[in-house]
Amino acid sequence: MIIKKVFNNNVVLAKNSSKHEIVVMGCGIAFKKKVGDEIDENLVQKTFILKQKEASEKFKLLLEDVPVEHVSLCYDIIEYAKNILNVKLNDYIYVTLTDHISNALKVFEEGLNCPNVLIWEIKKFYPKEFAVGLKALDFIESEVGKRLPENEAGNIALHLINAQINSSYDNVEDMLNITEMIMDILNIVKYTYNIELDDKSLSYERFITHLRFFFKRLNRKEKIESEEDDFLLKQVKVKYKKAYNCMLKIEKYLEKELNDEEKLYLTLHIQRITQR
Incomplete structure (x- = not known):
């Protein structure tokens, strides 16, 4: 070499x-x-x-600014994640996760704690990735002597999830199809309620993220069931009737029977993004 x-x-x-x-x-x-x-x-x-040229170029730029121990630390976390999750990860994970963890350590040193509004859903839908995130906190503490909060386990899990999403599409056409379907779903919500959605709102961002995860699960044919969701869904169906009916339109559009888990969360997201 x-x-x-x-x-x-x-x-x-x-x-x-x-x-x-x-x-x-x-x-x-x-x-x-x-x-x-x-x-x-x-x-x-x-x-x-790094086989992807753009990821390689950005990684080289990152090396100019990030402490070498952070780069080494993230390498260990990513290798651990690959072994535990047994999945392919997009090359960008070396850039995005390293940059995130390095910044998270700076923020922590400044005494700030940034919340993760998706942490409950990450725990629920992606327990394996969240478990890796928790283990990553152990790696970080062992390496730099700082214990980051649980929110960061969720953030790390989110990076791993996104790296799987981006590597699970066979080509650009797949990604465009997913984007088109998300736009169709947003239009179903808009026309059902006859409103414009606030694309700057936190609820909108959470809904888009949920849909991306949802299509990833469909792509991997993952199924999640929970005993409590049938009871909760019955309550939500009555309390948020319009949102539930909107969810049924989305289910019809998808031409796929959704399980109670997905029906529940789609209904709740629809209720959130349509509230003024």
């Missing part, structure tokens, strides 16, 4: 034997080294091979 750029004593950009650009980490790997020198492969501890 030949050095193309030195970020610091422990991180370099290199070319491997296949002429591919890779980011290599190792204690003292670039000590007294310069561009064009060969790397001592015995010192290599971690290797980043």
